[in-house]
Amino acid sequence: MLNVDSPEATLRALGLELPEAPKALASYVPVQQVGELLYTSGVIPSWNGEVKFRGVVGGDVSLKDGARAAEICALNIMALVRQVAGSLDQVEQFIQLSGFVRSAAGFEEQPKVLNGASDLIYKVFGERGRHTRQALGTSELPLGVPVEISAIVRLKR
Amino acid sequence: MLNVDSPEATLRALGLELPEAPKALASYVPVQQVGELLYTSGVIPSWNGEVKFRGVVGGDVSLKDGARAAEICALNIMALVRQVAGSLDQVEQFIQLSGFVRSAAGFEEQPKVLNGASDLIYKVFGERGRHTRQALGTSELPLGVPVEISAIVRLKR
């Protein structure tokens, strides 16, 4: 079997870099492996530990910036996957993203915000990037960030 | 071993029909299978793509209508299960429902709202329908719906 898809090559072709993988904090860890599955902690739009977006989508954060925040979350998830698996090419399938958008009253476009993460993952991983998704709004998130996302990812055997 | 329980037969006996399975949207998908487990995306109270309830439970949506919205979510989850597994009779066990209820300030009865889904699943699947549940309130949901639910379901080998 010839395996022609390489998310690592795609990432380079897109000119994208990954941040450092989010660090272990206190008594929890950023990622756990169970058999072929990786479970990540909720990641926020930070880059090498520095928070890049704060605020409420539909309020002081625009839909466009919310989607950009979700993209950064996706890059952090990829950084965790690479750290554990050695390479993004080890991904068999993204299974699920759980995404929470801190939302202004009446804001209903959480899916468009989270498309920032979903579209980027699809761009990098192709069919292996197609995931189920929980798109949810909420009132408050840690550190005042506008988006938090966690993932379940299946690795190749 | 005689297998006497048939959720498909029970569904017919109850006079219930399922909507079309929610469609794949953009870069995410409505359901993913990992071994014997199905993970669904969050489903909303829509029927063949048409949203049936909007609003805030405990506000402009009554507890009764919130529970009806949760029932419709459960029927969409069943439609996804049937689409992937071929038949509801292939369900070994419902494992988990994660349910979010868009809640008016001070509304505390998210469990009663989500019983709309849980009770219907139990009615159709019997003991195979007993699931763990996260019953959560939130401020905002996609498209302004009052309930969003996702599921993890185990299929027979």
Added chain:
Amino acid sequence: MLNVDSPEATLRALGLELPEAPKALASYVPVQQVGELLYTSGVIPSWNGEVKFRGVVGGDVSLKDGARAAEICALNIMALVRQVAGSLDQVEQFIQLSGFVRSAAGFEEQPKVLNGASDLIYKVFGERGRHTRQALGTSELPLGVPVEISAIVRLKR
């Protein structure tokens, strides 16, 4: 291989007792096992069925009391694990906690609240207690409680 760690012994050494395991309610159940994995329902800060904390963290519930509420959630999760597995010593690894903190407007310290649960689990289980975590804020929770947590736990074969 000598296994020197016993969470049950640690629990006794810490002088901690567990509440009764949360009861099955209606059509959902407090815990489900899939192979080596336990999935719990969302648990609240109740003790033998009696709710111990109500309110909003950062509002009428202090950060310290929120963390205490999270500790009680962790003890309820342990009670469920012991009920299913027979002993806490059967835990191979805590995989994930999903924690929701009912938050006052602008409250950003959900991680410190949930550390009440995470730190206690680490204290009792050591490295086997290190889990991934979703730390989320929300506006409303069932029965008006300030914290709800669910867990995925891997048991020894």
